[in-house]
Amino acid sequence: MAGRIVLHIGAMKTGTSFVQSVLGNNQELLAERDAVFLGGAFGVQSRAVRDVLNLPKQPGKNKRKWRALVQPVGAMDPDTTAVVSMEFLSFASDRHMGPFLNPLRNSHATIEVILTVRDQSRVIPAQWQTYTRNFGDESWPDYLRRIEPSRSRRVTRSRAHRTFHRAQDITPMLERWSRAHGIAKTHVVTVPPPDAPRSELWDRFSAAAGFDGSGVDLDDVHDNTSLGFGSCEFLRRVNAHLADVPPRRYRVGMRALARDVLAPLRASESRPVLDRRAAEYAATLNQELREAMSDSRFELYGSLDDLPVSSSFPDLPRKAASAPEAEVRAATLAVLDHLEATTDVAVGARPSKVDDLIATAGQALRRANGWNA
Secondary structure, eight states, X not given: OOOEEEEEOOOTTSSHHHXXXXXXXXXXXXXXXXXXXXXXXXXXXXXXXXXXXXXXXXXXXXXXXXXXXHGGGGGSOTTOEEEEEOXXXXXXXXXXXXXXXXXXXXXXXXXXXXXXEOXXXXXXXXXXXXXXXTTOOOOHHHHHHHHSGGGOTTGGGSHHHHHHHHHHOHHHHHHHXXXXXXXXXXXXXXXXXXXXXXXXXXXXXXXHHTSOOTTOOOTTOOOOOOOOHHHHHHHHHHHTTSXXXXXXXXXXXXXXXXXXXXXXXXXXXXXXXXXXXXXXXXXXXXXXXXXXXXXXXXXXXXXXXXXXXXXXXXXXXXXXXXXXXXXXXXXXXXXXXHHHHHSSOOOOOOOSSHHHHHHHHHHHHHHHHTTTO
């Protein structure tokens, strides 16, 4: 006998961290209902998925963790549902389908896929934030120009364009996974609007996954740390002073900085606002999602109304505004204050110009994290 496995493949910025936190924090309750979070931790699933995505380097080694992760499914009762929730699965290309699915097909498990999707007008600012937190250096107005292909012939060569479309080209993801040999069903879950009850996304996800998700504890569930406009702009501009830092070391240091110093500023900061053209582009992407989900192969949980397609945006500016300099200054000063209070780094004089202040913060971050070595 073999169990049933649900692969929650993303997409990025669609509440995946929330779902993963619920799964991880309620494992005992869910196990009583024959729902198993494979590996017991997000980190275990993440490492297994990333190893496969690193193919063709060391093909045997790259597949080992994934095979170990999904191996228990073959011995599970058919009434048991195993869950993998890892948004990097959405990055899989055709050459990754075999390594991901062969171990499950060989175990005769029933394989189903869930893709969560979100209003692109909310996704675009979230993707820019992720971009700035990973060495991204385009300003908010520039980012909007880069991600839309029709704005410039050169945008497809930009990192901003590549990373956005790798994460948000939903139709190719649906086609690739739904048509892969062995996939029994493909479910699409829309992320509810901001004013919906906090449990709504989980209720939709658990219904799509086919297990009873009622009564879970949401008190200790964590979403991704979200930053305000000024803090994101600080990160973008300080990245220019940290371009040579190894990515893994950069992410460790900057993740803690975002969580402990910048996230608490969010309540006092503004939010990036789309310009009219970007809003039109977001609506176009939403329309593409709607059309893709009209395919009878896909089971919808939620509502297409969660993907608005308005074509008129009179209240939005013609050109997107950059982050207020006062917010950027406040975020930079907060970082410098934090470094002086928690490390042996002596910052010294605080320059009056924001650019010079950011450069000072970049040097202080280097010293505090040992990034000069």
